[in-house]
Amino acid sequence: SAVISQKPSRDICQRGTSLTIQCQVDSQVTMMFWYRQQPGQSLTLIATANQGSEATYESGFVIDKFPISRPNLTFSTLTVSNMSPEDSSIYLCSVVLSAGTANSNQPQHFGDGTRLSIL
């Protein structure tokens, strides 16, 4: 298994500001994803972080609000821009550790999460 570290663990921010969350894995991984978990809700996929190219966003999420970088196979960042109280959530990165065979299934493993509160 891999160690998936997120920074910061938690933060309290003022509305209108932006925060960048980092996800670092101790080994090269095939896929990295970013999820949001709003209070009392389940996890919702924001985007797939693609190494060396633009992220693939899910419906309802846009690059201007949630810019994502993935410069290499072990690191990604998610920025929450121009924050409002509705952005108060837990933000989680997840990874697939290896591609396996072309038709195999691999589970996603999650980082510790970042609890974000906006005042």
Next chain:
Amino acid sequence: EDKVVQSPLSLVVHEGDTVTLNCSYEVTNFRSLLWYKQEKKAPTFLFMLTSSGIEKKSGRLSSILDKKELFSILNITATQTGDSAIYLCAVNAGGTSYGKLTFGQGTILTVHP
């Protein structure tokens, strides 16, 4: 739209009880079903199921998938207070083998001493 529904939404038991958590799904391109345990923030992977009728087991936890009836169950026997958590069911219905996960609402399990 892909949908995953878990039941019950919450459950309170005493140590030693056996619990069964349910997960039903409606997706267009099923690849696998996964169970996670979430304590505090990070979901921890428990099981991944791809074939019907084959039980996955780890200690006191076990899970099985029925692809005909589109559901899965997670069983926990001899529950302990450390089993208290949110249990999440997710379905991989993406276009690739490790694509998008669609999550259910979760079951909040509370185990009293």
